[in-house]
Amino acid sequence: MASGRVRIGALQVSKVLYNFVNQEVVPGTNINPYSFWNGVQTIISEFGPINRALLKKRDDLQVKIDEWHRTHKGQHNDIAAYKAFLYKIGYLYPRNNTDNFQINTSNVDDEIAIQTGPQLVVPLMNARFTLNAANARWGSLYDALYGTDVIPENDGCEKTTTYNKKRGDKVIAYTRKFLDQYIPLANNLSHVNAKKYSVEAGELKVTLQNDTIVGLKSPAQFVGYQGDADTPKSILLVHHGLHIEIQIDRPNSRNDPAGIKDVFLESAITTIVDCEDSVAAVDADDKVELYRNWLGLMKGNLEAEFPKGKKTITRKLNQDRIYISKSGTKVQLPGRSLLFIRHVGHLLYTDAILDKENHEIPEGILDVVITTLIALHDLKSTSMHGIKNSRTGSIYIVKPKQHGPEEVAFTSRLFSRVEDLLQLPRNTLKMGVMDEERRTTLNLSACIHVAKDRLVFINTGFLDRTGDDIHTSMEAGPIVPKGQMKEAKWLIAYEKNNVNIGLRHGLSGKAQIGKGMWAMPDMMAAMIQQKIVHPQAGANCAWVPSPTAATLHAIHYHQVDVFARQIELSSKSSLSNDYLDDLLIIPVLTKNLSSKEIQHELDNNAQSILGYVVRWIDQGIGCSKVPDINNIGLMEDRATLRIASQLIANWLRHKIVTKQQIIQTFQRMAQVVDKQNADIPDYQPMAVNFDQNIAFQAALELVLDGTMQPNGYTEPILHRRRREFKARQQQQQQREGSQKKPVLPLRSSL
Numbered sequence: 001m002a003s004g005r006v007r008i009g010a011l012q013v014s015k016v017l018y019n020f021v022n023q024e025v026v027p028g029t030n031i032n033p034y035s036f037w038n039g040v041q042t043i044i045s046e047f048g049p050i051n052r053a054l055l056k057k058r059d060d061l062q063v064k065i066d067e068w069h070r071t072h073k074g075q076h077n078d079i080a081a082y083k084a085f086l087y088k089i090g091y092l093y094p095r096n097n098t099d100n101f102q103i104n105t106s107n108v109d110d111e112i113a114i115q116t117g118p119q120l121v122v123p124l125m126n127a128r129f130t131l132n133a134a135n136a137r138w139g140s141l142y143d144a145l146y147g148t149d150v151i152p153e154n155d156g157c158e159k160t161t162t163y164n165k166k167r168g169d170k171v172i173a174y175t176r177k178f179l180d181q182y183i184p185l186a187n188n189l190s191h192v193n194a195k196k197y198s199v200e201a202g203e204l205k206v207t208l209q210n211d212t213i214v215g216l217k218s219p220a221q222f223v224g225y226q227g228d229a230d231t232p233k234s235i236l237l238v239h240h241g242l243h244i245e246i247q248i249d250r251p252n253s254r255n256d257p258a259g260i261k262d263v264f265l266e267s268a269i270t271t272i273v274d275c276e277d278s279v280a281a282v283d284a285d286d287k288v289e290l291y292r293n294w295l296g297l298m299k300g301n302l303e304a305e306f307p308k309g310k311k312t313i314t315r316k317l318n319q320d321r322i323y324i325s326k327s328g329t330k331v332q333l334p335g336r337s338l339l340f341i342r343h344v345g346h347l348l349y350t351d352a353i354l355d356k357e358n359h360e361i362p363e364g365i366l367d368v369v370i371t372t373l374i375a376l377h378d379l380k381s382t383s384m385h386g387i388k389n390s391r392t393g394s395i396y397i398v399k400p401k402q403h404g405p406e407e408v409a410f411t412s413r414l415f416s417r418v419e420d421l422l423q424l425p426r427n428t429l430k431m432g433v434m435d436e437e438r439r440t441t442l443n444l445s446a447c448i449h450v451a452k453d454r455l456v457f458i459n460t461g462f463l464d465r466t467g468d469d470i471h472t473s474m475e476a477g478p479i480v481p482k483g484q485m486k487e488a489k490w491l492i493a494y495e496k497n498n499v500n501i502g503l504r505h506g507l508s509g510k511a512q513i514g515k516g517m518w519a520m521p522d523m524m525a526a527m528i529q530q531k532i533v534h535p536q537a538g539a540n541c542a543w544v545p546s547p548t549a550a551t552l553h554a555i556h557y558h559q560v561d562v563f564a565r566q567i568e569l570s571s572k573s574s575l576s577n578d579y580l581d582d583l584l585i586i587p588v589l590t591k592n593l594s595s596k597e598i599q600h601e602l603d604n605n606a607q608s609i610l611g612y613v614v615r616w617i618d619q620g621i622g623c624s625k626v627p628d629i630n631n632i633g634l635m636e637d638r639a640t641l642r643i644a645s646q647l648i649a650n651w652l653r654h655k656i657v658t659k660q661q662i663i664q665t666f667q668r669m670a671q672v673v674d675k676q677n678a679d680i681p682d683y684q685p686m687a688v689n690f691d692q693n694i695a696f697q698a699a700l701e702l703v704l705d706g707t708m709q710p711n712g713y714t715e716p717i718l719h720r721r722r723r724e725f726k727a728r729q730q731q732q733q734q735r736e737g738s739q740k741k742p743v744l745p746l747r748s749s750l
């Protein structure tokens with residue numbers, strides 16, 4: 001047995017994982033480590049082979065679909081024939097079997113069941129960001145407006161090194177308007193004219209400039225306050241189930257007539273801490289790093305120390321917020337976002353544990369056993385800091401990249417076995433199902449059915465879903481450029497289908513119907529304009545990339561009453577719509593592209609692939625902001641990489657581009673990316689030696705071998721290449737005999 005491993009029965013567990021579990025996780029859980037590891041062994045031997053069989057089924061179906069397209073050239077538009085074929089091979093499930101049921105999930109926290117609002121996603125590898133995300137339940141509207149393009153930088157309103165009063169005044173005006181819209185005063189009076197907020201006999205009173213004293217149009221919106229009733233430090237209000245806090249601090253209010261220092265919005269109601277597409281975790285060391293951060297969240301003691309400006313900051317989890325209610329009793333509101341954890345999908349295998357045949361085990365199995373063991377600290381309230389995640393005793397797991405009902409059922413059975421192992425009541429483990437693979441979308445009712453007692457969300461992960469659409473139909477013909485995908489008929493149907501099916505099966509009030517990521521982290525004005533479509537479509541939540549985006553997107557849930565919208569949608573006959581035919585429309589090009597259009601698309605994708613991959617391979621960073629060809633910083637993760645690489649692979653397959661053209665383009669764009677990254681310490685330029693640069697080779701491989709990747713996933717190549725990079729780095733360090741440099745010098749995992 002290799003050194004660095006501990007034998008547990010037939011398993012070989014890496015020491016770093018074994019020690020972490022036994023020394024850091026188990027104490028306080030009342031779990032016997034011996035029984036735990038034995039149980040893990042049994043689960044792996046039972047579920048490992050099924051995992052493998054499910055993956056084989058994916059491949060078998062893909063082979064049949066490829067063959068059908070090859071033998072039915074140009075017939076992909078014959079939906080009836082295509083559909084009949086998909087039913088025949090079992091890709092499509094019969095429709096009517098599972099149509100008539102409601103989900104039955106219980107013990108769900110309010111944040112999921114009855115609150116609507118932004119859902120933040122954060123890479124769990126990065127403790128600094130993760131803490132920020134957990135604390136993003138509450139966000140400053142003043143900061144979110146002042147710091148972003150929602151207030152345009154023109155007319156003297158630029159962001160300057162010191163406070164720009166003109167810009168600040170715009171922020172204040174925007175916020176007062178927000179208050180007038182969602183917390184209106186009686187008699188159509190305005191917060192703009194407020195000079196004092198106070199509490200009298202349990203009611204909020206607002207004194208205006210002309211000394212009129214007015215209450216709220218709906219007095220029930222006033223929930224509580226902090227400080228003295230006559231001169232409160234903060235006023236707590238509520239609208240659409242979301243809280244708003246007016247903070248009053250005259251000396252620090254920049255001469256605001258009412259002494260308002262800031263307005264805080266309840267923002268990231270839920271957060272997904274991510275072990276999947278936004279992280280680069282390729283071995284036991286990486287996995288333990290992730291799990292240790294999750295442990296810190298579940299024990300409430302996660303901390304990160306980092307330099308900011310001239311100071312060193314120590315970031316911790318925020319406490320709950322305490323107010324005095326109207327009637328003088330205590331009001332306690334969660335200070336932190338309700339956390340989900342996103343595991344990896346069924347495809348990944350990890351060498352953190354080897355099975356009896358010396359094979360790597362399915363990483364999804366490792367994720368569920370370890371993260372659930374860790375979450376016992378939350379369920380058993382072992383936190384010394386009074387920090388708690390679920391108040392209903394649930395553990396929220398997002399399971400990504402599942403292909404159809406069989407795979408969802410497999411996950412649910414696996415969850416049950418882990419519940420038994422850790423003596424948890426059935427359905428403690430809740431499942432969020434990413435509707436992000438074609439076979440899941442097409443059989444969504446059946447997927448929900450097999451998880452109906454533990455389902456807490458369905459979410460349109462449109463990025464992976466786009467990648468899967470391209471790969472599945474690889475042989476059908478050349479696919480449209482990325483920018484045109486938004487208008488594709490299948491995608492429009494997919495978004496509607498998800499909401500419809502969610503409502504049909506009674507998710508409203510029990511589980512979230514969620515929408516996808518805003519992938520332009522710096523374009524907040526555009527987000528304010530566009531992302532309102534998510535609540536309008538009946539979605540309880542939608543993904544945002546940052547706390548600032550969460551605060552701004554929260555405004556949309558004040559604008560739209562999602563539950564009212566869901567009732568409206570449910571009463572429409574369209575709820576019974578079956579979008580199947582539209583979902584099957586393949587986005588094949590219908591007109592020839594000019595060589596200029598082709599090269600532009602190739603350049604753009606090459607730049608984003610290289611910009612993302614070089615940080616993934618060399619620095620272990622799984623989510624980056626990468627400029628596109630128009631210099632707009634885009635959030636890139638493995639799902640966006642899947643789209644870009646599959647699209648170019650598809651164009652190569654259909655001779656829209658040549659291999660030579662791709663290589664030349666990648667070499668040219670590597671120089672652009674090298675320039676963009678020149679300021680990163682220790683950055684190794686790709687353009688120095690293309691043949692030897694692992695990141696460059698990985699990027700190219702993703703495209704040139706793209707058609708052969710399972711379901712178009714990027715993980716196999718990324719993981720192999722990152723391991724290669726780490727090994728090379730280690731060898732180099734050994735050669736240099738350097739003790740100083742850590743193996744992963746550049747990871748920003750503070």
Ligand SMILES: CC(=O)SCCNC(=O)CCNC(=O)[C@H](O)C(C)(C)COP(=O)(O)OP(=O)(O)OC[C@H]1O[C@@H](n2cnc3c(N)ncnc32)[C@H](O)[C@@H]1OP(=O)(O)O
Nearest residue numbers: 121122123129132133278463517545546623624625635639
């Ligand atoms: C298809 C899918 O699966 S989508 C899901 C995966 N995607 C994600 O998880 C997106 C997460 N977002 C991120 O990783 C980042 O926001 C990026 C990479 C997009 C941009 O990162 P950066 O360029 O470093 O952001 P930027 O410089 O604008 O802001 C950094 C600040 O914002 C905070 N921040 C940014 N994103 C987040 C986040 N998701 N959660 C918490 N804090 C965040 C950081 O903590 C930092 O503040 P600090 O200095 O006080 O710690």
Ligand SMILES: O=CC(=O)O
Nearest residue numbers: 461462463464639
């Ligand atoms: O995971 C989200 C996606 O869009 O993919």
Ligand SMILES: [Mg+2]
Nearest residue numbers: 436461464639
């Ligand atoms: Mg995804």
